[in-house]
Every structure is written in structure tokens, then in C-alpha cells.
Amino acid sequence: MVTELNADTAGEGAIPATLPIWKSLEDVSERLADTNYVPDDQIASVIYLADRLAKPILCEGPAGVGKTELAKSVAAASGRRFIRLQCYEGLDEAKALYEWNYKKQLLRIQADQAKDHEWNEIEDSIFNEDFLLTRPLLEAIWSPEPVVLLIDEVDRVEIETEALLLEVLSDFQVSIPEFGTLRARSQPTVLLTSNNTRELSEALKRRCLYLHIKYPDIDRERAIIQARVPEADEALADQVARIAHSIRSLDLKKAPSISETIDWARTLLLLGVKKIDAVTAKSTLNVLLKYQSDIEKAERELEIE
Amino acid sequence: MSITDTEYKDALLRTGEGMQKTLLAFVDELRLVGVPVSISEVLDALSSLSHIPLSDRTAFKASLGATMVKNAAHYAAFDAAFEIFFAIKPFESVEGSQTDELEESMKEDSDLSDFLQSGEQPGPGGGAGDTDVQALLESIFEALLNDNESEIRSGARQAVTVFASMEPGRPVGGTYYLYRTLRGVHVENLARRLREAGRKEHVGGGDGDAAKPGDGISALEERLLREDVDRRLEKFKSEVKDEIRRRLVDDRGAEAVAKTTRKPLLEEVDFMHATSVEMAELRSMINPLARRLQARLAMRRRHRNRGRLDVRKTMRESLSSGGVPLYPRYKHPRPSKPELWIVCDISGSVASFARFTLQFIYAIQLQFSKVRSFVFIDEVDEVTDFFKTDDLGKALQRINNEANVVWIDGHSDYGNAFTRFYQRYGDQVTKKSSVIITGDARNNYHSSEAEVIAELADHSRHLFWLNPEPTAYWDTGDSIVSEYGTHCEGVHEVRNLKQLEVFVESLVDH
Numbered sequence: 001m002v003t004e005l006n007a008d009t010a011g012e013g014a015i016p017a018t019l020p021i022w023k024s025l026e027d028v029s030e031r032l033a034d035t036n037y038v039p040d041d042q043i044a045s046v047i048y049l050a051d052r053l054a055k056p057i058l059c060e061g062p063a064g065v066g067k068t069e070l071a072k073s074v075a076a077a078s079g080r081r082f083i084r085l086q087c088y089e090g091l092d093e094a095k096a097l098y099e100w101n102y103k104k105q106l107l108r109i110q111a112d113q114a115k116d117h118e119w120n121e122i123e124d125s126i127f128n129e130d131f132l133l134t135r136p137l138l139e140a141i142w143s144p145e146p147v148v149l150l151i152d153e154v155d156r157v158e159i160e161t162e163a164l165l166l167e168v169l170s171d172f173q174v175s176i177p178e179f180g181t182l183r184a185r186s187q188p189t190v191l192l193t194s195n196n197t198r199e200l201s202e203a204l205k206r207r208c209l210y211l212h213i214k215y216p217d218i219d220r221e222r223a224i225i226q227a228r229v230p231e232a233d234e235a236l237a238d239q240v241a242r243i244a245h246s247i248r249s250l251d252l253k254k255a256p257s258i259s260e261t262i263d264w265a266r267t268l269l270l271l272g273v274k275k276i277d278a279v280t281a282k283s284t285l286n287v288l289l290k291y292q293s294d295i296e297k298a299e300r301e302l303e304i305e
Numbered sequence: 306m307s308i309t310d311t312e313y314k315d316a317l318l319r320t321g322e323g324m325q326k327t328l329l330a331f332v333d334e335l336r337l338v339g340v341p342v343s344i345s346e347v348l349d350a351l352s353s354l355s356h357i358p359l360s361d362r363t364a365f366k367a368s369l370g371a372t373m374v375k376n377a378a379h380y381a382a383f384d385a386a387f388e389i390f391f392a393i394k395p396f397e398s399v400e401g402s403q404t405d406e407l408e409e410s411m412k413e414d415s416d417l418s419d420f421l422q423s424g425e426q427p428g429p430g431g432g433a434g435d436t437d438v439q440a441l442l443e444s445i446f447e448a449l450l451n452d453n454e455s456e457i458r459s460g461a462r463q464a465v466t467v468f469a470s471m472e473p474g475r476p477v478g479g480t481y482y483l484y485r486t487l488r489g490v491h492v493e494n495l496a497r498r499l500r501e502a503g504r505k506e507h508v509g510g511g512d513g514d515a516a517k518p519g520d521g522i523s524a525l526e527e528r529l530l531r532e533d534v535d536r537r538l539e540k541f542k543s544e545v546k547d548e549i550r551r552r553l554v555d556d557r558g559a560e561a562v563a564k565t566t567r568k569p570l571l572e573e574v575d576f577m578h579a580t581s582v583e584m585a586e587l588r589s590m591i592n593p594l595a596r597r598l599q600a601r602l603a604m605r606r607r608h609r610n611r612g613r614l615d616v617r618k619t620m621r622e623s624l625s626s627g628g629v630p631l632y633p634r635y636k637h638p639r640p641s642k643p644e645l646w647i648v649c650d651i652s653g654s655v656a657s658f659a660r661f662t663l664q665f666i667y668a669i670q671l672q673f674s675k676v677r678s679f680v681f682i683d684e685v686d687e688v689t690d691f692f693k694t695d696d697l698g699k700a701l702q703r704i705n706n707e708a709n710v711v712w713i714d715g716h717s718d719y720g721n722a723f724t725r726f727y728q729r730y731g732d733q734v735t736k737k738s739s740v741i742i743t744g745d746a747r748n749n750y751h752s753s754e755a756e757v758i759a760e761l762a763d764h765s766r767h768l769f770w771l772n773p774e775p776t777a778y779w780d781t782g783d784s785i786v787s788e789y790g791t792h793c794e795g796v797h798e799v800r801n802l803k804q805l806e807v808f809v810e811s812l813v814d815h
Contacts, residue, residue, distance in 0.1 A: 025357065025364055045357065045367035052356040053349070060377055089604055103626055156604070196377070197600040205375040206343055212377040218536075242529050249532075251589065251698070278525055293696075303524035 018146045018187055021051045021078045036227040037066070037073035040220055046211045047074060056169060056190035058154075058205065061213035064257020067193040068152060070213070074189060075148035083143075083188075084150045085136035087157045093164060097174060099133045127178040137168055141184035148189045155194040159201060166204055216258065218245050224258060229265045239276050240265045247288065247298050256288040264288050278303075325351070327559075331390040332373070334563050338386065339570050340379040346372055365391070382570060388547065389563050392554040438489075441467060446495060449537045450502055457537075461544035464490050469549060473556045479566065482549045483542075492538060499534040572803045576658040576773050584657065587802060591661065594806060595668030602672055602810070612636040642674040643739045643766065645812075648726065650744030651710060652682045652717045658773040658799070660701050662743050665805055667692050667700075674737075682710040683718035685726045717747060719789070720754035727757045731764070739767040739812065742793075745774045746786035753785050759792040770796040771808065 022028045028044040039047070047070075050057045059067045075082035085096060093099075105126045112122050134142060140149040151165065168174060172184035192208065194200060216224060221241040225232060232240075244261040256264075264287045273280050282299060289295045328350065335342050350372040357364045366387055374383045441463055448456035465471070468489025469482040507526055553562050569575075571590065574583050618634035647666055649659035663678060670676045677689045686709045691700040712721060734740065740761060762768040770793045772779065772786055779786045779796075790796040799805050 025361065041363040042367045042370070045364040046371045048364075049353050049356060049368055049371060053353060055349075057371075058375070102631060106627060106629070195597075195600075197597045197604070202343075206345055208375070209349075209371040210375040211371060212380060239529075242533070243525075246529060246532055251592075276525075278523055281525060297696075302528060 021080075021189070022048050024048075031077040032073050033227070035073040035076040037069060037077075038216075038220055038223045038227055039070075040216070043070065043211065043213065046209055050209050051189065053209070054187060056192060056208045057211050058200070058208035059191055059193045059211045059213060060196055062215065062255065062257070063195065064259055065213045065215055066258055067191075067213060068150065071148060071150035071191040071193075074191070078148065078189070080189065081143065081145065081147040082150070083136050083140045083147050084152060087151060087153045087155075087161075089156050089158065091157045091161055093161075095135055096137045096161065096164065097135050097168065098138045098176065099135065100127070100178075101131045101133050105131050132176075132179075137165070138174055138182070140188040140190075141168065141172055141174070141186070142182060143188075144185050146186040146188055148191070151190065151192045153195060154192045154204075155197045155200060162201055162204060166201075166207065170207065215245075215248055215255070218242055221245065221258065221261065225262060225265050228262045229269065232265050232269055233274075236268065236274065236276075237265065240268070243276065243281065243302070244288065246302065250297060250301055252289070252294045252297065253291045254289070254294065260288050324354075327390055328369075330560060331369075331386060334386045334390065334560075334567075335373065335383065338382045338567055339573065340374060340376075340382055342373045346375075349373075362391075362393075378570065378572060382568070385566060385568070386563060388550060389554055389566070390559045392551045392559070438467065442490060442495075445490060445541070446498060449495065449499055449541060452537055454540075457541055458544050461541055462548050465545055465548045465552070471549070471552055471556075479546065479549045479553055479562075483546055486545050486549070487542065492542075496534055496538055499537065500530060503530045503534065573801045575800050576661060577654055577800070579657070587661065588664070590802060591664050592668055594802065595665055598806060598810060599669050599671065602669075642672065643812075644675045644677075644735075644737045645673045646677050646679070646734065646738050646740040646765075648679045648681065648685070648740065648742045650682070650717060650719070650722075650742075651680045651704065651708075652715070655743070655745050655773055658771075659743055661802075661805065662741075662771065662799075663692075663701065663704075664697055665809060666741075667697060669809065679726060679730075680704055680708050680710055681719075681722035681726070682712075682715055683721050684710050684712035685722045685729075686710055687730070716749050717744075718751045719744065719746060719748045719785075720752045720757075723757045723761075724754050727761060731761070734761060734764045736764070736766050738765045739769070740765045741769045741771060741812075742789075743771040743773070743799075745772055745784060746770075746779075746789060747783050748785050750783050753788045755785075755788045755792065758789045762792045762794070768793045769808075769812070771799045772796060773800055774798070775800065 022031070025044055025048050028048045029039055029041075032039045032044070032047075046057060049055075059070065061067055071084075072082060108126050108131070109122060112125070136149065140147050154162065154165070157165075169190060172187065174182045176182065192204075215221075218238075218241045221244060222234075222237045225237040225240055226234065229237070240261055244256050244264070248255045264284065267284050267287050268276065268280065271280070271284070281302065285295050285298060289298060328347075332342050332347055350369050353368040353372050354365070357368055359365060369387065370380070370383055374380060441460070444456070445460035445464065448460045464486050465482070468486045470485065471482055504527075507530070550562065550566075571583070571586055574587065576587075579587060612635045615634045615636045619630050619632070622632050622634055623630040645666065647663065649662060651659045659680065666676060666678075676692075677687065678692065679685055679687050688700075688704050688708050691703045691707070694700055712718070742758075758768070770786065770790055774784070776798045778784065786796060797804070797808050799808055
């Protein structure tokens with residue numbers, strides 16, 4: 001049952017070696033910065049190591065600190081294709097790995113019934129590449145060129161699906177019963193993100209490098225704003241970063257994310273604000289905060305009522 | 306920066322294969338604190354080190370962190386241990402100097418925040434001349450004003466040399482030296498001067514004397530300025546701490562220092578013995594923890610017993626596959642939510658535990674159809690209404706100020722509190738209500754009135770008791786937890802956040 005599909009894999013041997021993406025630690029920082037992502041030293045080190053050790057990265061941190069963005073930037077900086085597997089509860093093999101296109105197969109069988117075919121012929125004809133829907137996981141290891149695979153919010157899948165992910169990412173092969181074994185054609189760069197709603201399995205954690213991204217400090221956030229909103233001058237970016245930092249220190253339902261501070265900077269720019277005073281802050285705070293109680297609290301604490 | 310890095314590299318070269326030894330000792334320390342590090346992770350760490358320049362301390366630390374620590378909550382412990390085991394050589398070796406008898410008697414763990422707020426008694430200047438001290442303070446002020454990192458660092462080092470009067474072999478902890486150093490540099494004074502300088506800059510060249518809050522500077526700017534100054538001082542303080550730790554390590558060796566500074570993970574800190582700093586950290590942990598728990602519970606609830614086949618949806622789905630029902634669809638049952646009654650002892654030692662419990666329960670109150678809360682000492686009062694606000698802090702404050710919990714003398718009387726509770730609210734407890742009582746059951750030798758609890762258990766759906774004391778102390782002295790416990794469905798020891806989370810999770814499943 002071995003078809004032409006895996007005829008072009010590199011035999012029984014390992015996955016074809018891929019060249020390292022980054023030349024050095026500084027190279028990581030510089031190339032990520034070129035894609036308008038401002039990494040700190042820790043992020044750069046882990047990205048670099050993951051490439052050298054060929055290990056997946058497990059990325060955690062509060063919502064909106066740029067976990068998904070990091071994966072996209074790594075793809076952009078390395079010039080590799082970006083494949084994303086968004087996890088949700090109920091995600092299964094059929095949605096993560098591969099699925100037979102039943103509807104098309106049904107049609108084929110019905111079309112074949114008109115002619116007089118042996119079952120073997122029919123079976124061979126409906127279990128081949130034309131009827132296989134590749135899903136992100138298979139696509140990532142089946143791509144001839146190495147890709148960047150983002151497995152987003154991995155904590156939302158059940159423990160069984162997590163085991164499946166693990167198996168594919170450590171064996172780099174997929175068995176399809178009707179079909180044979182597909183060996184990886186290239187090794188993807190893998191990033192997993194988690195919002196930590198449940199403990200991930202020890203096995204998964206052990207196999208990954210762990211990266212916890214925190215809210216940036218003022219200097220880094222200012223750099224991020226300047227990278228993303230180049231029209232904003234330094235003084236405004238600085239003020240936005242400092243106020244955002246100040247607001248995050250309050251006990252809020254939801255602290256402002258980086259994308260929200262960027263939105264805020266854009267808003268202020270559109271309004272032609274050069275310097276944030278109490279009035280502009282009060283009237284635009286709803287860009288930064290999404291709960292009325294949070295807005296009230298911030299107004300009270302910052303004394304901009 | 307460059308000095309420390311080369312020093313660090315030298316240290317590594319000096320140790321040679323000692324690197325592995327240090328790393329293993331470091332791993333041992335991590336495991337002792339409770340961070341699980343597996344053998345394969347240690348191997349990963351070792352192989353990661355061949356890829357990074359060892360002279361780059363940040364990258365070195367990041368490699369160890371990424372390969373060995375897989376939980377954000379363990380990072381603080383990792384941080385502390387790293388700084389001890391991979392300490393840079395101190396700037397200057399420890400010099401001897403005269404001791405101060407009075408301060409020697411000071412407790413090691415004295416609460417520094419109190420001191421930092423109260424400010425500025427002049428301290429003895431560790432033998433240095435007055436003008437030298439003035440010059441040093443001035444240079445520290447300048448460094449902070451310009452936010453110059455390397456100057457802040459060298460200022461901190463000199464301050465430790467001048468003020469901490471560290472002596473080799475003296476059995477005092479780092480906190481003591483930190484206290485002396487910060488007192489020596491008059492932190493409050495520095496803060497005030499920095500704020501004034503900032504204000505002047507804002508007003509923009511106006512005459513300095515007019516700089517007062519609200520004068521030419523808005524409240525918002527004032528706040529940002531204050532935070533900026535705090536941040537710089539924090540930087541200075543952590544440099545001082547680093548320097549002290551380096552010298553201690555140099556004097557006593559890493560293992561010994563690690564032993565004295567070892568702290569339990571935050572989730573395992575005992576509620577009853579938490580310091581005020583730990584308390585604040587614990588409080589800020591509760592909401593995220595509750596949110597995660599809520600998400601987890603919601604997910605589990607949707608998944609458990611999928612419900613009956615939904616014929617209509619299945620038929621509809623089958624249309625796209627020519628009438629063959631490939632995917633069955635199910636109805637989602639609506640889960641019943643329990644009604645929760647929390648009855649908390651808020652006397653003295655267990656008050657903080659009661660607050661944590663209340664805060665946690667209210668943070669996940671969506672999981673319950675109704676939450677009613679009561680507090681007692683020797684009298685009981687309902688405080689449900691206090692929580693009809695978004696601000697939990699305010700609710701907890703109102704409990705302190707307004708709840709009527711004292712009957713005779715304000716010493717715990719569980720018997721009286723339970724009797725009154727049952728008289729007033731007993732008829733509203735139904736088979737839908739789960740009741741949780743929290744307290745150490747130290748009854749001051751009053752009568753227990755345990756039969757009231759038995760009645761309550763009969764009428765309610767569940768009755769649990771949470772005790773913040775270690776199990777070994779139960780039923781010692783005036784604790785009568787077993788008298789009540791026999792009537793309860795379960796008596797749980799809940800001393801830390803981890804145990805509280807486990808209990809609340811099981812509660813929703815009941």
C-alpha cells in the first residue's frame with residue numbers, strides 16, 4: 001500500500017537537516033527588529049536556542065503580550081511559511097492532522113457504480129492523495145521547505161489531543177492506516193502558546209523550551225510603540241508607555257495589552273494630540289480598557305476624573 | 306557591564322569542569338525549593354550551554370531558565386538561586402569594621418517596608434569621613450537623576466562598602482545589611498530630592514521654590530513622576546541587594562547562603578504566617594488563579610456528559626453527506642449550579658485566611674447560582690450585600706468596619722455564633738445549599754453546641770469545614786475541630802493557595 005506519496009521522502013533515514021536560521025544571538029534581535037518585533041534579551045536567547053537545539057518553544061504569558069506575534073515575526077524574519085493551528089476544545093485528529101474527504105469519496109463511489117469496477121480498484125482510487133485533506137500539523141511536516149508552525153492556545157485541547165501533538169512533533173511521522181506512513185520532509189520551527197488555563201502534561205513541558213513573556217518594561221514598550229506607530233514622536237510614545245505601565249500596576253479586571261497601547265497611540269495620533277493631559281486621557285481611556293469598572297478605577301487613580 | 310561580564314567569564318574559566326558541579330548543586334537547590342527539574346532537562350541545559358557565549362550572562366541565565374523551569378510561578382525561586390550560585394565576584398572584598406551592638410540584636414527578618422516609609426534617622430557612617438559620605442550620596446543622587454545604570458551600580462557598591470559594615474563570618478542575614486545600607490543613604494531623602502528635581506524639569510526653568518504638587522504640574526504628571534522615582538530607587542535597591550548577596554556568597558559559599566535565603570514557593574506559603582509582602586503578592590495571585598479555574602471548570606462542564614442525541618441537528622448535518630449521518634450531534638445539558646453559603650471566623654489569627662477564602666469564592670461566583678457570606682467571632686452577621694460591588698478590596702474593608710461580630714468580649718465563641726446563625730438563617734438552608742465553614746475551631750473553652758452543626762448538616766446539601774491549621778495541631782489545646790468535624794462531610798486542611806484551589810475545584814464538582 002505504499003504509494004508514490006512517500007516515495008520521495010529521504011528513505012528510512014532522519015529528516016533532511018535544515019540549516020540554522022540564525023547566525024548569532026544578535027542576529028535574532030536584529031532580524032526580529034526588522035519585522036517590527038522588539039524582542040528582549042530573554043526572548044532572543046530562547047528563540048536562538050530553540051533553533052540550535054531543534055526543540056519546540058512553549059510560550060506563556062498574559063493575553064496580548066505578543067505571543068502569537070512572536071511566531072509570525074519569526075516566520076517573517078526567517079522567510080519561512082507560517083502555518084497556524086488554532087486549538088479549541090474538541091479539536092481532534094481530523095482537524096489537526098488529516099481527514100479523508102468523505103463527501104468527495106461518496107461521489108466517486110457513486111460515479112464508479114455506473115461502470116463495473118472491482119472493489120479493490122475502487123478502494124485504491126478513493127484512498128489517495130486527491131481525497132486527503134491535510135490539516136496544519138501534517139502540512140507543517142509534509143512541506144518540502146521548513147515552515148514555522150504555531151500551535152495556538154494549546155491548553156484548550158484535551159489531554160488526548162495533546163498527546164497526539166506530542167507524538168507527531170517528536171516522531172515526525174504520521175501513520176495513515178489506509179495508506180502507509182508519511183515521513184516528515186522537513187523539520188518545522190514550532191511554537192506553542194498557552195494561557196495556562198490548565199496544567200499541560202509533564203511530557204510536553206519536558207520536551208519544550210519554556211518562555212514566559214511578561215508585560216514589557218517602559219523602555220521596551222516605548223520601542224514597540226515607535227516600531228509599530230512610526231509617526232508618533234518619542235515624547236508621545238514615552239508618555240503612552242508610562243501611563244500604560246502605571247495603569248497595569250492597578251488591580252484591574254483586564255490590564256491593557258500591548259496591542260491596546262498601540263491602538264491608543266494611534267488614536268492619540270489621529271486626534272492630533274502632542275501631549276497627553278487629563279482631558280484627552282479621560283476621553284480616550286476606553287481604547288485601553290474594556291470594562292467600565294476598570295475605566296472608573298483608572299480615572300480615579302490617575303486623578304483625571 | 307563589561308567589568309562584570311569579564312569577571313564572570315574568568316570565574317567560569319577558573320572553575321573549568323567545576324561548572325558542571327556548580328550546575329548540579331544549583332539543580333539540587335531548585336529541587337529543594339520545590340521546582341521539579343528532570344534529568345533530561347538538566348541534560349538539555351548542559352547541551353544548550355554549548356550554543357551560547359558563556360560570557361553573556363543574560364543568555365546564560367535565559368538558557369538555564371528555558372530548559373529547566375517550565376512554570377512561570379517557579380521563576381522567582383529560579384532567579385534567587387541563580388543569583389546565588391552564579392554570583393559575580395563582589396566589587397570589593399568584605400572589610401572589617403566596628404559593630405553596632407544595638408543593631409546586632411535586630412531581627413533578621415524585620416519588615417523593611419516599615420522602615421522605608423518612616424524614613425530617615427541618621428546612621429553611623431561605617432568609619433568613612435563625613436565629606437566622603439556626602440560626596441558618595443551626591444554621586445548616587447546624580448546617577449539616579451540621570452538614570453545611568455552603570456553609575457547606579459557603582460554607587461550601590463560603594464554604599465554597601467561604606468554603610469553595611471559587613472564582616473566575614475558574622476551570622477546575620479542579608480536583610481540586616483540591606484537595612485543598614487538603605488538607612489545610610491537616606492532613601493526617603495533621595496526620593497524627595499528626585500521628585501523635586503523632576504517637578505522643576507516639568508515646570509520648565511521656573512524658580513525651584515515654587516515646585517509643589519498641583520503647582521504647574523498636573524496630578525497625572527505627578528503620579529507618573531512619582532512612579533518614575535520609585536522605579537529608579539527600586540533599581541538602586543536591587544543593586545544593593547545584589548552586591549550584598551555577592552559578598553555573602555563570597556564569604557560563606559553558595560550553598561550556605563541559599564540555605565538561609567530559601568523561601569517556599571508562593572503557592573505554598575502558609576496563610577497564617579505570611580509576611581505583609583507575601584500577603585500582597587498572594588492577594589494579587591488570587592484573581593488570575595480564579596479566572597483560570599473558572600475557564601477550566603466551564604470547559605469541563607461542557608464536556609462531561611455530552612447529553613442526549615440531538616436528532617434535529619444530526620439530520621441537518623447529514624444533508625451535506627447525502628443523508629448519511631456521519632457526525633452525530635448532541636444536546637448540551639444545563640448543569641445545575643449549587644448555592645453556596647460561606648461562614649467565616651474572622652477573629653485574629655485566622656482573619657487573613659477568611660479574607661482569602663472570601664476573595665477566591667467571590668472571584669468565581671459565576672460558578673454558583675447564589676453566594677451568601679457570613680462572618681463571626683462570638684456573634685454572627687451576614688455580609689453578602691458588601692460584595693455587591695466590583696471592588697473586592699472595598700468589600701473586605703467594610704467587613705472590618707461594619708460587620709457586627711462581637712457579642713461579649715470579641716473572643717471566638719463558635720458555639721454561640723453557630724446557635725445564632727441557625728436561629729436566624731437556619732430555615733433558609735435547603736437541600737440546594739452547600740455550606741462551608743472556615744476557622745481553626747479554637748473555641749476558648751466555650752461550649753461547642755455541636756448539635757447545631759449536626760442539624761445544619763441534615764438540612765444542607767453539603768457541609769465542609771476548612772481549617773487553616775496544620776493537621777497535627779487539630780484538637781490540641783482549645784481546638785475542638787473534631788467535635789464539629791464528625792458532622793461535616795469533610796474537614797480539610799487549607800493552609801496555602803494550592804490547597805485552597807484544589808478544594809474550590811472539588812467543590813464545584815460536588
